[in-house]
Amino acid sequence: MSMDSSMLLALLLALFIPILLHLVTRRKYASYNLPSGSLGFPLIGQTISLLRALRKNTDYQWYQDRIKKYGPVSKMSVFGSPTVLLTGPAANRFAFCNPDLIFTQTKALNALVGGEELKQVRSAVQGYLRPEMVAPLAKRLTFNITCSVFFGEEAGPIREALATDFEALVKATLSIPVNIPFTKFNKGLSASWRIRKLLSRIARYETTSVLIIFLLRYLANEPDILGNITEEQEEIARNKGPNEPLTWDDVSRMKYTWKVAMETLRTVPAIFGSFRTAIKDIEYQGYHIPKGWQIFTDQIVTHLDTNFFDGPRKFDPARFHNQSSIPPYCFVPFGGGPRMCPGNEFAKTGTLVAMHYLVRQFRWKLCCKEEGKILLQCLFLDSQLILRPEAPLDMLILRVIHMRKYSSYNLPPGSLGFPVIGQSISLLRALRSNTDYQWYQDRIKKYGPVSKMSVFGSPMVLLTGPAANRFVFSNQDLIITETKAANALIGRSILTLSGEELKQVRSALQGYLRTEMVTKCIRKMDEEVRRHIDLNWVGQKTVTVAPLAKRLTFDIICSVIFGQGAGPIREALAADFKKMVQAMLSIPVNIPFTKFNKGLSASRRVRKVLRQIARDREAALQQGHSSSADDFFTYMLVLRSEGTHSLTVEDIVDNAILLLLAGYETSSVLITFLLRYLANEPDILGKITEEQEEIARYKGPDEPLTWDDVSRMKYTWKVAMETLQTVPPIFGSLRTAIKDIEYQGYHIPKGWQVFTAIIITHLDANFFDDPNKFNPARFHNQSSVPPYCFVPFGGGPRMCPGNEFARTETLVAMNYLVRQFRWKLCCKDEEVLPSEMSRMARQVAHILRLERRPSAARGSPSAALTAGRWRCASGQASPPASYLQDAPQQAGSAVRERNNSGLPIYIHVYKSTS
Numbered sequence: 001m002s003m004d005s006s007m008l009l010a011l012l013l014a015l016f017i018p019i020l021l022h023l024v025t026r027r028k029y030a031s032y033n034l035p036s037g038s039l040g041f042p043l044i045g046q047t048i049s050l051l052r053a054l055r056k057n058t059d060y061q062w063y064q065d066r067i068k069k070y071g072p073v074s075k076m077s078v079f080g081s082p083t084v085l086l087t088g089p090a091a092n093r094f095a096f097c098n099p100d101l102i103f104t105q106t107k108a109l110n111a112l113v114g115g116e117e118l119k120q121v122r123s124a125v126q127g128y129l130r131p132e133m134v135a136p137l138a139k140r141l142t143f144n145i146t147c148s149v150f151f152g153e154e155a156g157p158i159r160e161a162l163a164t165d166f167e168a169l170v171k172a173t174l175s176i177p178v179n180i181p182f183t184k185f186n187k188g189l190s191a192s193w194r195i196r197k198l199l200s201r202i203a204r205y206e207t208t209s210v211l212i213i214f215l216l217r218y219l220a221n222e223p224d225i226l227g228n229i230t231e232e233q234e235e236i237a238r239n240k241g242p243n244e245p246l247t248w249d250d251v252s253r254m255k256y257t258w259k260v261a262m263e264t265l266r267t268v269p270a271i272f273g274s275f276r277t278a279i280k281d282i283e284y285q286g287y288h289i290p291k292g293w294q295i296f297t298d299q300i301v302t303h304l305d306t307n308f309f310d311g312p313r314k315f316d317p318a319r320f321h322n323q324s325s326i327p328p329y330c331f332v333p334f335g336g337g338p339r340m341c342p343g344n345e346f347a348k349t350g351t352l353v354a355m356h357y358l359v360r361q362f363r364w365k366l367c368c369k370e371e372g373k374i375l376l377q378c379l380f381l382d383s384q385l386i387l388r389p390e391a392p393l394d395m396l397i398l399r400v401i402h403m404r405k406y407s408s409y410n411l412p413p414g415s416l417g418f419p420v421i422g423q424s425i426s427l428l429r430a431l432r433s434n435t436d437y438q439w440y441q442d443r444i445k446k447y448g449p450v451s452k453m454s455v456f457g458s459p460m461v462l463l464t465g466p467a468a469n470r471f472v473f474s475n476q477d478l479i480i481t482e483t484k485a486a487n488a489l490i491g492r493s494i495l496t497l498s499g500e501e502l503k504q505v506r507s508a509l510q511g512y513l514r515t516e517m518v519t520k521c522i523r524k525m526d527e528e529v530r531r532h533i534d535l536n537w538v539g540q541k542t543v544t545v546a547p548l549a550k551r552l553t554f555d556i557i558c559s560v561i562f563g564q565g566a567g568p569i570r571e572a573l574a575a576d577f578k579k580m581v582q583a584m585l586s587i588p589v590n591i592p593f594t595k596f597n598k599g600l601s602a603s604r605r606v607r608k609v610l611r612q613i614a615r616d617r618e619a620a621l622q623q624g625h626s627s628s629a630d631d632f633f634t635y636m637l638v639l640r641s642e643g644t645h646s647l648t649v650e651d652i653v654d655n656a657i658l659l660l661l662a663g664y665e666t667s668s669v670l671i672t673f674l675l676r677y678l679a680n681e682p683d684i685l686g687k688i689t690e691e692q693e694e695i696a697r698y699k700g701p702d703e704p705l706t707w708d709d710v711s712r713m714k715y716t717w718k719v720a721m722e723t724l725q726t727v728p729p730i731f732g733s734l735r736t737a738i739k740d741i742e743y744q745g746y747h748i749p750k751g752w753q754v755f756t757a758i759i760i761t762h763l764d765a766n767f768f769d770d771p772n773k774f775n776p777a778r779f780h781n782q783s784s785v786p787p788y789c790f791v792p793f794g795g796g797p798r799m800c801p802g803n804e805f806a807r808t809e810t811l812v813a814m815n816y817l818v819r820q821f822r823w824k825l826c827c828k829d830e831e832v833l834p835s836e837m838s839r840m841a842r843q844v845a846h847i848l849r850l851e852r853r854p855s856a857a858r859g860s861p862s863a864a865l866t867a868g869r870w871r872c873a874s875g876q877a878s879p880p881a882s883y884l885q886d887a888p889q890q891a892g893s894a895v896r897e898r899n900n901s902g903l904p905i906y907i908h909v910y911k912s913t914s
C-alpha cells in the first residue's frame, strides 16, 4: 500500500468512526431523550478543551458557553466517558443525593487509592473528622498549622517522605495508567501503597491549603476586610497569655473570619465539581441519563449565579451575615448529601487557626499582577472530586511586607530571618563554639545595640549595654520566659509563678539563702569540700575539672539544702539531675529513648525522692524534732505553718528542684574557670595562696573554716569576680513582654522575647580598662564600676538570690584546692574553649594535670608557696598516648565526656619545667 493510500484510509476512518459511533449511539438510545450537545470526537470528546479551560482557570467561561449553547443540561464526553453536565442548585441536589449515582471510578483512581477501600476509609475518616474530634486537635494545631501553611506538613523526615509520595501520586493520576517500571504510573503505585492509609490527608491537605492561599490572596487587596479580621483575632488574643494555645471556644468566636473564608470558597471553591456514574438509567428534568454514563455538576456556576447571589463577582463576606437567605444547594463548597465532605470542620478549624496567627503577625502584598495568569495544575486525585488547582504558584509568592499592626510600630532594625528557624542555628553554633561574644558584636556592628531577630520560633529583641541590662532586669512588663522543657521538667517553680505567689516564693527563697543562713552552712560546705578532694583529687595525676566541679557543687547543695548526705540516694539523684540538664537542652518532644524522654523519667524519680524527704521533714516537724534552719524543706514547711506562703508539698518540691539546678550548674562553671585562669596566672595564684595560707595559719589541722575566715578571703573573691566578668556562667537574661512596650524609641510588641547579652557590657572597653586582660585588681575599687555593667548575678527584683551561697562555697573550695595542689592545663591557652551549652550556663571540660604541693597534707596550713612554672610542650589536638597510659581513668572520662557532648575537646599537654 502506498503512502498516499494509507493516509487516505486514515482520513476516511477518522471521518467514518464518529459517524458510525453517532449512528450506534442514536440507535442504542433511540427511544431515549438524551440531553442536547455532542459527544465529540471518540475517546477525546471535550476532554482537551475542558482541561485547557481548567488549566487556564477559564472553566467558568467554558461552562457558560456550553449553557448558552445547550442549556443547563447537556451531554458531552470527557475522559472517554459520555457525561452529562448539569448546573444549578437542583442539579447539585440531584448529584449529591440520588442513590442511583455513585462516585465515578477511573482505572488510575482504582489502582492508586483502592476502589472498595474508599468506602471503608470514608467511614473511618468521617468518624475521625467529626466536630468533637476537631476541638482537641485545634490546640495541637496552633503552631504546627502555621508551618504547614508554608510547608504542607510538620517539618521532619515524615513530611519530606509524604511530600515526595504525594507528588508521585499526583503525577500518576494524570498519567497513562499502564504499569511499566519507571513510568510515572508505576512510581505512583508504589507511592500509593505507602500513603493509602493517609487517604484522608490528601483531601484535607490540598483543599485547606487552597482555601488559605486564596484567602491570603483576596485579603492582600481587601484592607478593610483584613482590618476587620485582625480586630476579631486581636480581641481573641487579648485575653490570652503570650504562648497560650487557642481553644475550641476561641475558634467558635472567629465568626467574621469564617464568613470571609466562606466568601473565598464561594468565589474559588477548592473542589470545583463532582463526578458521578449512573448505575442504572435515570431521568433528570425530562432527560434520560443512560446507565454507565457520568454526570458532572460544577459548583462555580451556582456560586456565581446572579439569581442566587447579589453582585456575585464582588468579594463581599457580608453576604454570609444572613446565611439562611442563601437558597439550598446554591453554596456547596463541601458538596452535599450523604457524601458531603467529612473534613469540613477540620478544614474550618485549620484555616481559622492559621489565620489567627497569620493576620496578627503579617501584612503582605501580591507579587503577581492582579490579572496575572494563574498557573493551574488539575488534580484528578479522586474523580468524585475534582480539586481546584494545586496551589497556584504565583500566588504562593506573597511578599510579606510588614509585621501585622507593626506597620505603625517602630520595630528595631534587623531581620527575623527564615520562618521558624530565624537566627537559631547560627546563635546555637556560636554558643557551642564559645564564639557568642563575636556573634553579638557582629550584630551590633550591623544593626546597633538594639536589634530584632528570631530564635526558636519567637521574635526576639537583642539588647546590649548597661541601660539594656537595667531595663530587662527591672521592667515589670517583662516576665521570665517559660520554656516547654523547663515547665515539663521542673514544674511549678518560681520561674513560672506570677503575682502574689511569686512574691511569696521569692521572699521565701531570698530568706532561705540570706547571709545569716549561709553562715550556718559553712561547716557543711567545708565537710563536703574536704570529702570531695580526698575522694577525687588526692592521688590523681590529672583531673577533668568541669564534671568534678559539678559534682562538688551538687554534693554541697544536696547536703546543705536538702540534708541529703552521701550515699546511694544522692548518687541516684546526681545521675538523674544530669539527665534533666541534658533534657533541658534537647528538643522537647517526648519520644521514647530521646534525651527529653529520659529527662522526664529522671524528673519523676527525683520528684519521688524529694517528695519523700519533704514528707519525712513534715513528720519530724510535727513531732518537734527539727527547726527551720535544718534544711530547705523544713524551712519552707515552717514558713507555711506561719502563713507566709501557701505552697503545697508538690510546689515546694518543684522549687527545690529549681534551686538545685540553678545552684550547682552555675557555681561549678565559676570554679572550673577559676582553676583554668589560675593555671596560667602564677602571680595571682601565689597571692591567693598567700591569703589562704594566712587564714589557715591560725587554725588547727582539721578545724573547719568559719564565716570570719570566708570574710577575709577578699583577694580570692576579686579573682572570682574577674572570672565571672570574663566568663559569666549565665550569659544573658531572657524575658517575654506581657504587653507592648517601648525601649529607646523602639517598640517591642506583646509576646516578643527580650534578651540582654551581659557579656557585652562585661567586655566593653568603655566601662573596663583593657577588658580582655585577666586583671582582678580592677575590683580593688568596686565603686568605680558603673551600675549595671558587671551583672553576673543579674539585677533588679529577680537578681540571683543564691549569690552569697555561691560566693561562700567557691571560696571554701579554693581554700583547700590552692593550698594542696598545683596544676597545669592540658589544653592550649589561646585555643577556643570547647564548651557545651547548658541552658544559660557554660560548661567546660578542662583537664588539669595535677601535682600535690610537697607539704600539703589534708588541711595542712604550711604548704610551700612557690607556684610551679609550666610551658606548653605539645601541639596535639588529642591526648598523647603517654597521657592515656599515665592516667587511663581520667583520660577515659575525658573521652566519654567528648562522646556525650558530641563536641571536640582539645587536649594539649603541658610539661613541668621544674
Ligand code: HEM
Binding pocket: 480, 494, 495, 506, 509, 513, 557, 658, 659, 662, 663, 664, 666, 667, 670, 728, 729, 730, 732, 733, 734, 791, 792, 793, 794, 795, 797, 798, 799, 800, 801, 802, 803, 805, 806
Ligand atoms: C556563680 C554562681 C551563680 C551565678 C553566676 C548565678 C546567676 C544567676 C542569674 C544571672 C540569675 C538571674 C537570671 C535572670 O535574670 O534571668 C539567677 C537566678 C537565680 N539563681 Fe543564681 N547564680 C549562681 C548561683 C546560684 C546558687 C548557688 C543558687 C542557689 C543555691 C542560685 C539560685 C538562683 C535562683 C533560685 C534564681 C531564680 C530567681 C528568680 O527567678 O527570681 N543561684 N542566678
